Amino acid sequence: MxxxxxxxxxxxxxxxxxxxxxxxxxxxxxxxxxxxxxxxxxxxxxxxxxxxxxxxxxxxxxxxxxxxxxxxxxxxxxxxxxxxxxxxxxRLTDTVRAPSRRRIERAVRRSYRDRPWPFREFSWEPLACGSIATVHEAVTLEGHRVAVKVRRPGIDRVMQRDFTLTALVMGVLGALPRLRQMPFRLMHAQVGGAILRQLDFEAEATSLLVLRDNLARFTNVRVPAPLPELCTSETVVMEYIGDLRRFEPGELALGTRRAAARAVLAAVYEMLFVDGIVHCDMHPGNVYLDRDGGLVILDAGFVIRLPEPVRRSFADFFIHMALGDGSMCAQIVIDSAAQVADDCDLDGFRSGLRTLVEDASGARSGDFDLARFAGRLFELQRRFGLYPVPEFAFPLLSLLVIEGMIKAFDADVDFQAEAMPVLRRRNLPRVSTSNRER
Known part of the structure; x- marks a missing residue:
């Protein structure tokens, strides 16, 4: 959008x-x-x-x-x-107050005004209510049970105004003397634009197909299949997956919690480091367990595909951080920077990043704090005049969200060790599911 x-x-x-x-x-x-x-x-x-x-x-x-x-x-x-x-x-993940039935019904029927009504049954009472959409159970004319994600009426105008307001704020920040070299406008266009694209439901249906192909090798991860012929700009129609449970660590056995944590990490690392696909919205309202203990990812609205140079740089940084090679991490940041100040102290930056990586290398989730690490990294970049490409914000956001979930489920999981098998394949060409089946 x-x-x-x-x-x-x-x-x-x-x-x-x-x-x-x-x-x-x-x-x-x-x-x-x-x-x-x-x-x-x-x-x-x-x-x-x-x-x-x-x-x-x-x-x-x-x-x-x-x-x-x-x-x-x-x-x-x-x-x-x-x-x-x-x-x-x-409670904001899926229990936000729903619009009235009248507004929901009007929005759905309007989205199908140019085609025959495709549902035999439609439950106007939402199964879940998020910030951008409500989700409803329905049955197609062919008798297939489906879930229908319906965009909230009028939300596009509200979010567009918020986008404009934050653009003005970024402009003010960029005018401050100490922050003039920071690419605030570019960052806002990239990140804010990605948030606005959550309103594009046709793009989300495509992202669901991309996720399904990307995660096809994981037998314990499911992504609902969209029905593209029934999707519109305001609705996403997908297969219905029942018997889902919310992620509540205290209700699950230790072994189940650990398996769930590793399944989440494996899926995220595969998407991020191999294919350059970033799911920035894996909160408990979008990620569930099914009755067999498998992982179910229901939403693909906030999914970003990284430019190939960014994917490679981020994966290379992560693997060298895991290896404790701060010098190489510093060089990757320098080589991939969007802007380097004229008075940049590269030697000072290399020294500071070596210390940061040494502190983080090998830490387990209970000890390693990605938010603190990212904050110190950004402070080093600001202090020494190195400004990253805006797309780096997406994988960091994704990992920050995932880190909170993982710590609740298994404080002993080693983030870096779990990433190594995937990182070793980071620069190998991937064969898609469709190609493997030929």
């Missing part, structure tokens, strides 16, 4: 959206601040202050889909957020 040209921006609507976002944030800032001060003054063990997860949930819900998506991704980091906050944000 392309950004709206500046001449077509609805300035009154944009102003109203800016006012709403500002008022909601201001109101909740006052509420959080007052609660935190009261909690400190009372010294009450029951005072929640900034740990009021329900309040965070309400705030993000009022702000709208772009902010709900942030909450969904943050909910996976239970190792970072207070449990009560992470648990509340977790």
């Amino acid at each position: 392309r950004a709206i040209p500046a001449r077509l921006i609805d300035l009154p609507a944009l102003t109203l959206r800016c006012g709403r976002v500002s008022s909601v944030m201001f109101g909740y800032s006052v509420a959080f601040g007052g609660s935190a001060v009261a909690a400190r003054l009372r010294r009450s063990p029951h005072a929640r202050g900034l740990r009021d997860g329900a309040r965070w949930e309400r705030m993000l819900t009022r702000l709208g889909p772009s902010y709900i998506k942030i909450g969904q991704l943050l909910s996976t980091r239970r190792d970072v957020l207070p449990e009560e906050v992470a648990q509340a944000l977790g």
